[in-house]
Amino acid sequence: MKHILNSLFLVIILFTGCYKDKGNYDYQPINDITATVVKDTFHVGQFDTLRISPVITGRDTNRLSFEWRVYPVTDPANPLDPGRIEVISRNRCFNQPITLRPATNYYNLDFVAKDTVTGVSYFKHLYLQVTTAFQTGWMLLEQKQSNVDISFISPDYIAYNSVYSASNPTMPLPVTARQIISISTQSLIGTLNMVYFDGGGYTLDNTSLQVLADYTKLFYASPAKVQPYNMIKPSFYSYGPYALCGGKVYGLNGMFASKLFGAAFTQPDSLGYTAAPFAAGGSSFGAIFFDQAHYRFMYDGGGTSTSLKVFPQNNTMAYDLNNVPKTMLTMKVGLGWELLPTNWYAVFKNESDDSCFLYTLNANGDFNTFPVAAAQQPILNSPDVHRSPDYLFSSTVKQMYYAADNRLYVYDMAANQSRVIYQFANGENITALKMMNGVITLATWNGQPGGGTVYYLPIAATGDISENTYTQRVSGFEKIIALTYKVG
Incomplete structure (x- = not known):
């Protein structure tokens, strides 16, 4: 038996010795990079x-x-x-x-x-x-030949063209884009930057202007009619901000309790309501809105209220809050401290002609000594006031600024007349305007490619343009249809 085992061991050794290893052992030198x-x-x-x-x-x-x-x-x-x-x-x-x-x-x-x-x-x-250079500055909504885009002007007046399309190459803006908004909501959602178009909108990143989400994602449930027009926080005393969408009013469910807007505010009565895209606010009534369908003012009462109310009948004030049969063109803050303004101004237009009217609300008022319906007057001696792309109001004097074609006007409320305070060349028409810190920033367009320009016009104490000239001019844009100042 021992002899057999030794023989097998010898055979294994012989076979092993004859085996040829065909493996590749051509080692590469280390290429130390x-x-x-x-x-x-x-x-x-x-x-x-x-x-x-x-x-x-x-x-x-x-x-x-x-x-x-x-x-x-x-x-x-x-x-x-x-x-x-x-x-x-x-x-x-x-x-x-x-x-x-x-x-x-x-x-x-x-x-x-x-x-x-x-x-x-x-x-x-x-x-x-x-x-980013887009933390703070002016956002411009530009209407181009085949699309709409957003450009930007930094605080040192450097222009950045087509920022939106560069940040969102696969999400072009619809040609119906009409409004851009940047608002500090003073709530959990912080600063919101938005662009609105027919049937929807986008929220934009605060530093890159990249699309964050669809407009409807701001709501617990999508509004019944998605047609955004404005977002505003009108008063320190109202929770807000308020989203004006599809003729309805929406609010956050508590200023520091939610990041989403709730259901539409309940109607004041069986008539329902269609809210104009504006809001006023103060200490007495919370937020004040205008029901365009029934030509009446409404309010929410402040706090966390989500119910709209109509004002009680009162014939002792300057006008009937429940009977203003006109189209609201704007409603903005006027005289007073920014956190507690004395007056809000509303511009209305007749539905049958181009006549315009100025209504004053005291949102901190009452129905007696300091009436909420404070004053109203026809706007006289003011050419083409109904055609202005926007209306601006002074916080220190009773003046309103508006534009028509190539002319910028100031309307003196006490004198009830307007005068031209700046005029551009024929064909260079004003397309958008805003006022901030005593400076009117406006956009013009001469009808040519690259013919859009932004001007900075400081206002003197008289209401005129200081030294009758602009301090800065930034050109090379297309037609600017809206602008807003963005703070990062």
Whole structure:
């Protein structure tokens, strides 16, 4: 038996000795790669071009492939998103605009060089901070030949054209886009930037103007008629802000209790209501609205109320709050401290002709000593007042500014007449205007491509344009149909 085992062991050794190993043991030398850059932290403005040229050394740098990886890239609509890794270039040198969302924190930026023979990857870890020029400044809604876009003017008067389309290349704005709004809601939802169009709208990121969500996502349930026109917080005493959408009024369910708008405010009576897209507010009645369908003012009573009410009949005031058979063109704050204005002004137009009227409300008033229906008068000696793209009111004197064609007017309420305070060249017509900190910012268009211009006109104590000239002028836009000042 022992002899047999020894024989088998000898046979195994012989076979093993004859076996030829056909494996590939042609080892490659280590291609130790080193990448060197001038610094490891980079700061770049969104949409500006970032250039990085790494110096690469190693045994063989010709057999490398490259990736530039950035992370975490998060979804702004999802606050719980941990972020993903995104490859933003496959070139050896980085040389392209940065479209990442601006942030106070740094992105991780990895330069990866992979040896295509050995499969080994070499990393250079960098940091990237993306800043923005769009934190504070004027947003401009431009009507172009085939689309609508949003441009921007920074506080130092630098123009950034077509910012919206650059941030949202796959989500062009509908040609029906008509309004842009930036509002500090003084609530849990913070600052809202929005663009409205027929049948909807978008909320926009505060630093990049990228679309965050559809307008309807601001509500617990989508409004019955999605036709947004305005959002306003008219008073320190009203919770707000109020969304004016499809002729209905919507409010947050508690200023610091919710981030979503609730159901439409309940109607004041069996007649129902169709709210004009404006609101006033004060200490006496909360928010005040106008029912365009039934030509009457309504109020919510302030606080957390979501029910609209009609004013009681009263024939001792300057006008009947329940009988104003005209079309409301605007309602804005006028005289008084910003947090507690004395007067709100409403401009109305006859439905049968172009005659206009000025109504004054004291939202801090009552029905006796300080009547809420404070005053009303026809607007006389004011050419084309009904055609103005907007109406602006002074907080210190009883004056209103409006525009028609190439002329800017000031309306003196006491004298009940208007005068031209600035005139542009024939054919350069005013298309939008706003007032802030004693300066009228307005847009004009001369009908030519690139013929849109924004002017800054300071107001003197008399109501005229200081020194009869503008202080700044920014040109090169298309037709600007709306503008709003955005604060980051």
